[in-house]
Amino acid sequence: MTDTVAKTAPAPEAPKGERKQxxxxxxxxxxxxxxxxxxxxxxxxxxxxxxxxxxxxxxxNWVKNNIFTILQxxxxxxxxxxxxxxxxxxxxxxxxxxxxxxxxGVWSTTLATQSYGAIGMIFTALVVGIAVGLINxxxxxYGRLVPFIATLAMLVxxxxxxxxxxxxxxxxxxxxxxxxxxxxxIAGIPLLVIILGxxxxxxxxxxxxxxxxxxxxxxxxxxxxxxxxxxxxxFHTMLLYALSGLCCGIAAIMLTSQATSAQAAMxxxxxxxxxxxxxxxxxxxxxGRGTIIGALFGVLVFSxxxxxxxxxxxxxxxxxxxxxxxxxxxxxxxQFRYKSLTHxxxxxxx
Amino acid sequence: MTSPEQRDGAAAExxxxxxxxxxxxxxxxxxxxxGAGPVGGDRPVVLQLTDVVKIFPGVRALxxxxxxxxxxxxxxxxxxxxxxxxxxIKVLAGVHHADEGSITWQGEPFAPANPQAAMKAGxxxxxxxLDLVDDLSVAENxxxxxxxxxxxxxxxxxxxxxxxxxxxxxxxxxxxxxxxxRALPAAGKQIVSMARxxxxxxxxxxxxxxxxxxxxxxxxxxxxxxxxxxxxxxAVIYISHRLEEIREIGDRVTVLKDGRTTAANLPxxxxxxxxxxxxxxxxxxxxxxxxxxxxxxxxxxLVVDGLTREGEFADVSLTVKKGEIxxxxxxxxxxxxxxxxxxxxxxxxxxxxxxxxxxxITTVGGAVRAGxxxxxxxxxxxxxxxxxxxxxxxxxxxxxxxxTAGFTDTGDERTAAMEVAESLELRPRGVxxxxxxxxxxxQQKVVVGRWLLGGTKLxxxxxxxxxxxxxxxxxxxxxxxxxxxxxxxxxxxxxxxxxxxxLSDRVLVMREGHLIHEAPAGDLDEAAVLDxxxxxxxxxxxPA
Numbered sequence: 085m086t087d088t089v090a091k092t093a094p095a096p097e098a099p100k101g102e103r104k105q106x107x108x109x110x111x112x113x114x115x116x117x118x119x120x121x122x123x124x125x126x127x128x129x130x131x132x133x134x135x136x137x138x139x140x141x142x143x144x145n146w147v148k149n150n151i152f153t154i155l156q157x158x159x160x161x162x163x164x165x166x167x168x169x170x171x172x173x174x175x176x177x178x179x180x181x182x183x184x185x186x187x188x189g190v191w192s193t194t195l196a197t198q199s200y201g202a203i204g205m206i207f208t209a210l211v212v213g214i215a216v217g218l219i220n221x222x223x224x225x226y227g228r229l230v231p232f233i234a235t236l237a238m239l240v241x242x243x244x245x246x247x248x249x250x251x252x253x254x255x256x257x258x259x260x261x262x263x264x265x266x267x268x269x270i271a272g273i274p275l276l277v278i279i280l281g282x283x284x285x286x287x288x289x290x291x292x293x294x295x296x297x298x299x300x301x302x303x304x305x306x307x308x309x310x311x312x313x314x315x316x317x318x319f320h321t322m323l324l325y326a327l328s329g330l331c332c333g334i335a336a337i338m339l340t341s342q343a344t345s346a347q348a349a350m351x352x353x354x355x356x357x358x359x360x361x362x363x364x365x366x367x368x369x370x371x372g373r374g375t376i377i378g379a380l381f382g383v384l385v386f387s388x389x390x391x392x393x394x395x396x397x398x399x400x401x402x403x404x405x406x407x408x409x410x411x412x413x414x415x416x417x418x419q420f421r422y423k424s425l426t427h428x429x430x431x432x433x434x
Numbered sequence: 435m436t437s438p439e440q441r442d443g444a445a446a447e448x449x450x451x452x453x454x455x456x457x458x459x460x461x462x463x464x465x466x467x468x469g470a471g472p473v474g475g476d477r478p479v480v481l482q483l484t485d486v487v488k489i490f491p492g493v494r495a496l497x498x499x500x501x502x503x504x505x506x507x508x509x510x511x512x513x514x515x516x517x518x519x520x521x522x523i524k525v526l527a528g529v530h531h532a533d534e535g536s537i538t539w540q541g542e543p544f545a546p547a548n549p550q551a552a553m554k555a556g557x558x559x560x561x562x563x564l565d566l567v568d569d570l571s572v573a574e575n576x577x578x579x580x581x582x583x584x585x586x587x588x589x590x591x592x593x594x595x596x597x598x599x600x601x602x603x604x605x606x607x608x609x610x611x612x613x614x615x616r617a618l619p620a621a622g623k624q625i626v627s628m629a630r631x632x633x634x635x636x637x638x639x640x641x642x643x644x645x646x647x648x649x650x651x652x653x654x655x656x657x658x659x660x661x662x663x664x665x666x667x668x669a670v671i672y673i674s675h676r677l678e679e680i681r682e683i684g685d686r687v688t689v690l691k692d693g694r695t696t697a698a699n700l701p702x703x704x705x706x707x708x709x710x711x712x713x714x715x716x717x718x719x720x721x722x723x724x725x726x727x728x729x730x731x732x733x734x735x736l737v738v739d740g741l742t743r744e745g746e747f748a749d750v751s752l753t754v755k756k757g758e759i760x761x762x763x764x765x766x767x768x769x770x771x772x773x774x775x776x777x778x779x780x781x782x783x784x785x786x787x788x789x790x791x792x793x794x795i796t797t798v799g800g801a802v803r804a805g806x807x808x809x810x811x812x813x814x815x816x817x818x819x820x821x822x823x824x825x826x827x828x829x830x831x832x833x834x835x836x837x838t839a840g841f842t843d844t845g846d847e848r849t850a851a852m853e854v855a856e857s858l859e860l861r862p863r864g865v866x867x868x869x870x871x872x873x874x875x876x877q878q879k880v881v882v883g884r885w886l887l888g889g890t891k892l893x894x895x896x897x898x899x900x901x902x903x904x905x906x907x908x909x910x911x912x913x914x915x916x917x918x919x920x921x922x923x924x925x926x927x928x929x930x931x932x933x934x935x936x937l938s939d940r941v942l943v944m945r946e947g948h949l950i951h952e953a954p955a956g957d958l959d960e961a962a963v964l965d966x967x968x969x970x971x972x973x974x975x976x977p978a
Contacts, residue, residue, distance in 0.1 A: 309819060372819065
């Protein structure tokens with residue numbers, strides 16, 4: 085290398101106060117600023133709740149339980165959204181997550197699988213999830229199918245297989261360990277919420293602190309650049325879909341436990357909810373950019389809306405219309421902010 | 435700038451020239467106004483450009499262009515890459531707008547607001563990469579944007595009929611108007627582009643290197659069509675690097691250099707090649723090369739043997755030694771970029787081998803492990819994550835080495851990136867800002883820095899100074915020299931001949947997929963290289 089050995093002093097990040105703005109305005113605070121908008125939305129939703137049902141919010145015990153209700157509702161879809169966020173940052177899309185959950189749930193609740201006990205059921209759900217994800221990944225990476233098409237085909241096929249296995253019947257889980265996952269609390273916190281927390285934390289570390297996460301951003305941000313830097317783009321893309329499948333397997337167990345049963349129609353339209361949550365959480369649909377925390381907030385916004393409608397006894401039809409509106413509004417706001425950001429950066433250049 | 439010794443050395447290599455007329459040529463930037471060429475002054479001037487200037491941020495792409503085109507003539511535009519030909523075409527096509535100077539078209543001031551306006555006015559442009567829609571039919575492409583309509587419905591029959599007439603006029607009645615353009619060969623697509631120009635009733639057709647995509651016999655057909663067009667008083671601006679084509683089809687030649695017209699209206703058939711080449715060369719201001727100390731008796735690192743990819747390049751063999759800079763000169767489309775990418779393992783060779791320090795390279799991963807790095811031609815689309823910070827871009831090829839058990843260490847990455855950034859004099863300082871905010875030259879430094887961090891022993895540079903302004907170029911040249919002095923071998927490709935000559939120790943000349951010449955950089959000059967890449971006309975002798 086060149087004559088650099090002498091300069092081992094810590095990098096002069098901010099020479100002459102040029103970069104000495106407040107941390108708040110720095111590039112590193114950018115994701116925080118972005119997520120703050122979603123926190124604002126959450127607060128607004130809670131305020132609407134307080135206004136519409138003040139008598140409920142007067143009871144602190146109810147408030148605490150309601151928060152756990154919201155989080156529990158968000159738990160399975162939250163886990164799926166973490167996997168989806170990785171796939172989208174990596175430049176892909178996974179439309180088959182709902183179908184994978186159904187297949188994993190049904191497969192792990194057949195009488196034969198249940199005879200192996202809780203461990204056997206969990207193992208089956210995870211393996212089915214990873215395997216189906218791998219098939220997606222291989223088709224996309226090595227079969228060169230467009231992600232949209234490959235996972236759309238998988239959506240149809242996996243639900244078909246789930247219906248075939250279950251004989252279109254609802255399969256009741258008789259395993260008390262599995263069924264108790266949804267009711268167990270540890271230190272007063274529901275186990276489902278803890279699982280969500282662990283998955284989100286693991287997802288955050290994986291994306292921001294590991295080589296896997298770095299490759300994901302590189303592959304989604306500029307596939308050609310990643311390839312020419314020696315990254316095995318195809319192999320990594322395949323792993324991303326397997327990761328999404330794994331998340332689906334975890335979610336299948338959570339949902340099976342909540343319902344104490346599984347059926348081919350479970351987790352219906354989860355793909356749309358997960359994609360929507362990732363997008364309003366700031367993940368670019370074109371890849372290369374996104375945050376796990378943002379995706380979590382996206383999920384929480386949706387489950388809070390659901391909760392808000394439930395406590396006001398309003399129909400799900402209106403709820404879906406509001407959801408649609410929120411997705412559009414969130415993306416519009418982000419586009420606007422992204423543009424003004426690049427505009428600002430463009431100006432500092434000259 | 436070429437020194438007198440270099441010129442003499444080059445001349446000695448070309449005995450065919452020495453006996454020729456050595457008319458004293460001024461290499462100053464004077465415009466020779468020797469009036470109309472063989473076309474004569476009887477035809478009316480249709481297009482007149484006077485002192486046209488086009489400024490892009492940091493560069494005067496056009497800096498005083500004069501051009502006079504007469505009805506029914508084939509006016510050739512000659513100039514090196516970066517001379518401003520493309521910008522000039524785009525000004526005529528309404529893509530760019532001239533900042534200064536005047537353009538007169540058929541006696542009226544001409545300032546098209548957009549490409550449609552230029553088309554309407556009767557100026558059609560056929561770009562090198564043809565702007566056709568592959569999944570529309572021939573007729574639909576020919577009438578794209580001005581379809582024959584009645585009450586909002588497209589009159590497919592009428593359009594097909596008119597397309598058939600135009601195709602017949604172009605001598606290609608056999609092309610079915612309803613055939614998908616995708617199904618046509620390159621030559622056929624070009625015909626469709628011309629049909630589109632004629633469907634607009636164009637009076638001037640600008641053709642940007644139309645022969646580049648054509649096989650030899652197809653060029654003859656192209657010329658037949660051009661003659662047919664000019665016989666109907668349609669003017670043609672013809673851009674090509676191939677001198678023999680200009681001699682065959684051209685009437686007059688205008689030469690551009692550094693955005694200026696250095697010679698206007700030379701007779702295409704009789705102007706000596708030497709004069710044309712001289713008008714194109716002698717760029718000096720932009721290229722400031724640091725002195726170069728050549729390594730003594732270095733060991734060979736890269737050995738390429740008989741490398742071939744069908745239709746791109748054939749039987750290429752070359753070596754690069756430790757600390758040596760090898761330059762490949764050649765025109766766009768001569769297979770240079772494809773060659774570099776194949777050496778890097780990014781394309782699969784049909785035959786032949788690439789061996790780096792004893793290890794065979796067949797994949798990009800293998801190349802990187804063997805210590806080979808590449809800075810590709812399209813920085814933004816092929817090399818950079820524009821929204822990611824500088825240091826992450828710099829460690830893109832080496833971040834796993836900073837990681838422990840898969841966990842990255844951004845602190846170490848920043849420190850290492852900062853060291854390299856300092857040694858490359860990256861500006862502004864700091865490695866946290868997004869790469870998007872850097873200038874072209876500094877973006878290139880980030881790409882080069884990436885491979886320095888990875889401990890690269892051989893660097894492949896594809897057009898290292900494309901989109902880099904004058905000042906930053908000199909800095910990049912120094913960086914490349916410093917790298918070579920530290921023992922890194924460099925294999926670079928550039929379409930700017932002075933750059934290849936000034937930077938390299940050894941020069942390989944590539945033409946149409948073959949390496950046709952190899953010499954120490956000191957034994958060649960710009961004119962000699964240009965001549966080799968432009969069909970070797972000097973070696974074959976001057977026209978009478």
